[in-house]
Amino acid sequence: xxxxxxxxxxxxxxxxxxxxxxxxxxxxxxxxxxxxxxxxxxxxxxxxxxxxxxxxxxxxxxxxxxxxxxxxxxxxxxxxxxxxxxxxxxxxxxxxxxxxxxxxxxxxxxx
Amino acid sequence: xxxxxxxxxxxxxxxxxxxxxxxxxxxxxxxxxxxxxxxxxxxxxxxxxxxxxxxxxxxxxxxxxxxxxxxxxxxxxxxxxxxxxxxxxxxxxxxxxxxxxxxxxxxxxxxxxxxxxxxxxxxxxxxxxxxxxxxxxxxxxxxxxxxxxxxxxxxxxxxxxxxxxxxxxxxxxxxxxxxxxxxxxxxxxxxxxxxxxxxxxxxxxxxxxxxxxxxxxxxxxxxxxxxxxxxxxxxxxxxxxxxxxxxxxxxxxxxxxxxxxxxxxxxxxxxxxxxxxxxxxxxxxxxxxxxxxxxxxxxxxxx
Numbered sequence: 001x002x003x004x005x006x007x008x009x010x011x012x013x014x015x016x017x018x019x020x021x022x023x024x025x026x027x028x029x030x031x032x033x034x035x036x037x038x039x040x041x042x043x044x045x046x047x048x049x050x051x052x053x054x055x056x057x058x059x060x061x062x063x064x065x066x067x068x069x070x071x072x073x074x075x076x077x078x079x080x081x082x083x084x085x086x087x088x089x090x091x092x093x094x095x096x097x098x099x100x101x102x103x104x105x106x107x108x109x110x111x
Numbered sequence: 112x113x114x115x116x117x118x119x120x121x122x123x124x125x126x127x128x129x130x131x132x133x134x135x136x137x138x139x140x141x142x143x144x145x146x147x148x149x150x151x152x153x154x155x156x157x158x159x160x161x162x163x164x165x166x167x168x169x170x171x172x173x174x175x176x177x178x179x180x181x182x183x184x185x186x187x188x189x190x191x192x193x194x195x196x197x198x199x200x201x202x203x204x205x206x207x208x209x210x211x212x213x214x215x216x217x218x219x220x221x222x223x224x225x226x227x228x229x230x231x232x233x234x235x236x237x238x239x240x241x242x243x244x245x246x247x248x249x250x251x252x253x254x255x256x257x258x259x260x261x262x263x264x265x266x267x268x269x270x271x272x273x274x275x276x277x278x279x280x281x282x283x284x285x286x287x288x289x290x291x292x293x294x295x296x297x298x299x300x301x302x303x304x305x306x307x308x309x310x311x312x313x314x315x316x317x318x319x320x321x322x323x324x325x326x327x328x329x330x331x332x333x334x335x336x337x338x339x340x341x342x343x344x345x346x347x348x349x350x351x352x353x354x355x356x357x358x359x360x361x362x363x364x365x366x367x368x369x370x371x372x373x374x375x376x377x378x379x380x381x382x383x384x385x386x387x388x389x390x391x392x393x394x395x396x397x398x399x400x401x402x403x404x405x406x407x408x409x410x411x412x413x414x
Contacts, residue, residue: 006188009187010183014180037118038183044133045191056297074227078231080140084242088400094154
């Protein structure tokens with residue numbers, strides 16, 4: 001199980017970094033979303049994996065580590081905020097410059 | 112779509128490894144993200160291939176990505192293999208006596224680390240304000256045809272969807288109130304409840320159209336943002352009057368007629384602040400994007 005999660009984190013990071021390095025805005029937004037999944041899972045893994053041990057206080061129950069979970073909960077919502085902000089920036093940039101490239105192209109290259 | 116599936120799988124992972132709160136939140140965020148992506152994708156240019164991407168650059172990017180992915184995967188595998196000692200014993204011990212709630216994750220969010228959460232909802236409120244500034248008055252050229260040259264469907268809003276969504280809205284809001292109220296003891300809380308309400312309201316936009324929904328929505332989202340932040344910060348300041356540090360929470364049992372003994376914590380007001388801010392942010396961002404399409408439509412009709 002641990003190996004599977006590590007592989008998933010690696011795969012998500014690979015896809016995320018590759019997409020972030022693309023030159024148009026939409027893949028960059030997708031890439032950052034994937035990267036934030038990877039980072040959330042990584043943080044989650046730092047609390048170790050345990051099955052059937054939710055951090056709800058009850059008599060004689062086992063608990064997993066609640067601290068990473070609390071951090072990730074805020075990270076998920078912040079991640080949505082960041083994605084939304086990037087998307088709006090992309091739209092604004094599209095209206096200002098007329099195309100959706102991340103690097104501004106030189107004047108003479110522009111068609 | 113693929114990203115949404117990845118998000119659903121991530122949320123299933125959280126369910127499997129005993130993190131019900133995270134799974135709920137991830138699920139609700141996914142719904143918002145997919146709407147956002149679709150709205151943005153509508154405006155971005157359609158051309159598929161970019162001729163200037165050389166093979167060397169692709170190879171370089173691939174190598175970089177493989178390095179980063181392999182590295183993080185390896186690090187997390189090593190980390191998962193080493194034993195560790197948790198520092199969360201304190202939270203687990205003090206959650207019920209100190210915070211008055213059995214859901215440790217929620218108690219950490221609204222009580223032990225309330226200051227973090229206050230900062231976080233401030234960031235979210237900033238995103239909503241940025242939506243106003245960046246998209247206000249913006250007019251984009253909407254593509255008339257899709258990538259293959261077909262025209263968009265003229266039939267705007269399916270009757271079935273719009274009829275279904277009206278009775279569903281009170282239902283969804285009831286569910287979100289329920290989730291908000293139970294958040295202190297079982298999975299739930301202000302974040303998830305806010306996301307559910309937000310997505311339910313955005314569904315009204317989808318089902319009935321902006322022209323129908325817009326007049327029914329709150330006029331001044333920034334004021335709602337201020338209300339949410341004021342609730343969260345105000346309850347923190349209130350503890351100063353009792354000579355305790357900022358954001359100390361109190362809790363106790365209040366007998367209510369009809370309902371019985373209800374456990375109340377001042378952290379619930381804080382959670383209410385979180386709820387208001389999250390609803391307003393989801394609503395503002397997605398409805399600003401929607402209003403953009405309304406302006407675009409008006410412009411193309413005027414032409």
